[in-house]
Amino acid sequence: xxxxxxxxxxxxxxxxxxxxxxxxxxxxxxxxxxxxxxxxxxxxxxxxxxxxxxxxxxxxxxxxxxxxxxxxxxxxxxxxxxxxxxxxxxxxxxxxxxxxxxxxxxxxxxxxxxxxxxxxxxxxxxxxxxxxxxxxxxxxxxxxxxxxxxxxxxxxxxxxxxxxxxxxxxxxxxxxxxxxxxx
Numbered sequence: 459x460x461x462x463x464x465x466x467x468x469x470x471x472x473x474x475x476x477x478x479x480x481x482x483x484x485x486x487x488x489x490x491x492x493x494x495x496x497x498x499x500x501x502x503x504x505x506x507x508x509x510x511x512x513x514x515x516x517x518x519x520x521x522x523x524x525x526x527x528x529x530x531x532x533x534x535x536x537x538x539x540x541x542x543x544x545x546x547x548x549x550x551x552x553x554x555x556x557x558x559x560x561x562x563x564x565x566x567x568x569x570x571x572x573x574x575x576x577x578x579x580x581x582x583x584x585x586x587x588x589x590x591x592x593x594x595x596x597x598x599x600x601x602x603x604x605x606x607x608x609x610x611x612x613x614x615x616x617x618x619x620x621x622x623x624x625x626x627x628x629x630x631x632x633x634x635x636x637x638x639x640x641x
Contacts, residue, residue: 468494472615475527475623476505477535478587479557479566479574480515482543487550487557487566488515491527491539493616498588503577505587511543513582520579521563522589525571529612529625534570536623562592572597573611 557566577589
């Protein structure tokens with residue numbers, strides 16, 4: 459069988475569903491869905507995003523949080539991606555989200571999302587938001603034997619090929635181990 463060409467498209471799969479949390483100048487929480495993100499160093503996350511209310515907030519506060527969208531929160535996570543806080547000031551509340559202020563950065567932790575990365579702004583240039591990771595935390599409900607349990611977290615990914623959200627599947631191998639079979 460041959461390959462099928464799709465041209466130039468953002469098809470790095472899976473794309474995590476990242477919910478970026480910020481406060482505005484009045485301390486009102488905001489959330490935005492962003493799929494084009496990746497950790498770019500041990501303590502750094504980079505997210506490609508154009509100018510939004512969220513980026514305005516980050517530039518004012520110098521901080522943001524990043525949470526994983528989950529199977530249980532897919533509707534709210536999609537909503538904060540298709541609605542603008544510039545048009546709907548209570549977007550966060552309408553999504554059914556509740557905020558707890560981070561003790562490490564000036565940004566909200568979204569109570570309904572069980573895992574959060576707390577970040578300080580490093581830069582926002584050419585549409586790339588870069589944050590210094592200062593802490594990662596997770597609800598005890600998604601932790602097993604001292605580590606985040608992906609089966610309990612139930613993160614979702616965005617499939618840019620067909621515009622669906624998908625849940626992640628079962629483990630198929632052990633990282634930093636299975637390749638040893640070929641040594």
